[in-house]
Amino acid sequence: MTNKERMKIQRQAMPARESVERAHSFREVNLGLTEHVAILEAQRCLLCPDPKCINGCPVSIEISEFVRHLAGGDFKTAADVLLRDNALPGISGRVCPQEKQCESLCVRGKCGDSVAIGYLERFVADWAREHHGEMAAPAPPTGHKVAIVGSGPAGLTAAGELARKGHDVTIFEALHEPGGVLVYGIPEFRLPKEIVRQEVDGLRKLGVKIECNVIIGRTYTIDDLLTEEGFHAVFIANGAGLPVWLGIPGENLKGVYSANEFLTRVNLMRAYNPEGETPVLRPKMAAVIGGGNTAMDGVRTSKRLGAEPATLVYRRSRKEMPARIEEVHHAEEEGVVFQFLTNPLAILGDDKGWVRALLCQRMELGEPDASGRRSPVPIPGSEFEVPCDVVIEAIGTRANPLLTHTTPDLKLNRKGYIEIDENGMTSKPGVFAGGDIVRGAATVILAMGDGKKTAAAMDRYLRNGQTPSERK
Ligand code: FAD
Numbered sequence: 001m002t003n004k005e006r007m008k009i010q011r012q013a014m015p016a017r018e019s020v021e022r023a024h025s026f027r028e029v030n031l032g033l034t035e036h037v038a039i040l041e042a043q044r045c046l047l048c049p050d051p052k053c054i055n056g057c058p059v060s061i062e063i064s065e066f067v068r069h070l071a072g073g074d075f076k077t078a079a080d081v082l083l084r085d086n087a088l089p090g091i092s093g094r095v096c097p098q099e100k101q102c103e104s105l106c107v108r109g110k111c112g113d114s115v116a117i118g119y120l121e122r123f124v125a126d127w128a129r130e131h132h133g134e135m136a137a138p139a140p141p142t143g144h145k146v147a148i149v150g151s152g153p154a155g156l157t158a159a160g161e162l163a164r165k166g167h168d169v170t171i172f173e174a175l176h177e178p179g180g181v182l183v184y185g186i187p188e189f190r191l192p193k194e195i196v197r198q199e200v201d202g203l204r205k206l207g208v209k210i211e212c213n214v215i216i217g218r219t220y221t222i223d224d225l226l227t228e229e230g231f232h233a234v235f236i237a238n239g240a241g242l243p244v245w246l247g248i249p250g251e252n253l254k255g256v257y258s259a260n261e262f263l264t265r266v267n268l269m270r271a272y273n274p275e276g277e278t279p280v281l282r283p284k285m286a287a288v289i290g291g292g293n294t295a296m297d298g299v300r301t302s303k304r305l306g307a308e309p310a311t312l313v314y315r316r317s318r319k320e321m322p323a324r325i326e327e328v329h330h331a332e333e334e335g336v337v338f339q340f341l342t343n344p345l346a347i348l349g350d351d352k353g354w355v356r357a358l359l360c361q362r363m364e365l366g367e368p369d370a371s372g373r374r375s376p377v378p379i380p381g382s383e384f385e386v387p388c389d390v391v392i393e394a395i396g397t398r399a400n401p402l403l404t405h406t407t408p409d410l411k412l413n414r415k416g417y418i419e420i421d422e423n424g425m426t427s428k429p430g431v432f433a434g435g436d437i438v439r440g441a442a443t444v445i446l447a448m449g450d451g452k453k454t455a456a457a458m459d460r461y462l463r464n465g466q467t468p469s470e471r472k
């Protein structure tokens, strides 16, 4: 096929469940490409000799190579290439903001639509899972034991990389199920838990051990791991899951949740199933505060639990929303009400202490702030109420100090995140860190990139005979 012919093919759309159906269902919204459509989309790739797209991929997937095999209908080789660089492709193919990563650098995007790399990644990952595609066998055992704290995308990726290099890897996870935000935060309708489970099982097949219900900082300290438990290196990937509150009046009323609590109850604890044991308030009218992916997940989940309306309150305009464009688009289709340029002032309650409304004020955009975004300025006298019985705050998270308080020799920055050097090593020799606990709340693919890069540095560290026991 010539480039001229490739250029004539239009970007293929991702088929999705009908919005009327999905507004009340937790089944996955995006349905995935068919074989025929995936091949057609792959044929749009110009197979650039110096592919720019790969520079936008934090885990350095050989994009043009896997897409080339896919375009030729060789799904097996495409899967082998993908799995070589990415242990969790079904996850990243679904939730990575590709439009800001690889696809933003694709040359086809310069005069038209970029290649839908994310859709293709998802297609190949799903094909591999259905056809038992597996990662290459691990290298012979090195005798080095590595502990990983946290089983989110950073921890899982590092575990896969280190196990493949022959190290003996154990993940310690505080919750009862591995996956981090992938299972407790991102809802079933965006990322089915079965996909996470199967990709985690792939790591187990590589020899990764996962111990759930273990809190590092309580069950063991980092020093316990390095001494009594005999680990030669530790990777801290415990995320940044502590909710931040607005600090407005009324946050102690019944019916106020942090997004993480609400989503954990519904997703991880399966409260979306009315026959399940986990209690959650099923909102009649919900107000969700924030403009990121977490806020979108909160408001779309409220809608599915029956909220009418489910309202999103965001103090800037649509253009400044950090949420993925696809999520905003899907939410609109599902009937979510957006109150842009709206700032919450107080949560109002009834005489029994239950939420009855969110008091808000209209905003207008002023001068750009430090982030480069135009900052919202209140319009005097514009107060109004959003009636609701549940308020969900999704304005961000920060580091949980439980682990760092018990490891005083870990250097932190002024926001409480762990400081690392260029190899991902903390101020404590043999202890590395990555993902949200270093960056602050970021993305799945950046956490995976940290896991991959740091695993390579840990491997070098271990092989150079620098383990704590060897240094003694
Ligand atoms: P996490 O995923 O937070 O995992 C950390 C794990 O460590 C958790 O399982 C936690 O239980 C465990 N842990 C914590 N403390 C301890 C301890 N002391 N001992 C043992 N275990 C511990 N990003 C995207 O790219 N796309 C999206 O669509 C997207 N949607 C999101 C939706 C929501 C609701 C949220 C909250 C975030 C979303 N993000 C999204 C952001 C993304 O999920 C995170 O940036 C990413 O998960 C960070 O990965 P991590 O491995 O650093 O930490």
Ligand code: SF4
Pocket (backbone or CB within 6 Å): 044, 045, 046, 047, 048, 051, 052, 053, 054, 063, 064, 067, 105, 106, 107, 108, 115, 117
């Ligand atoms: Fe294909 Fe775009 Fe990457 Fe070029 S930049 S190899 S067209 S995906």
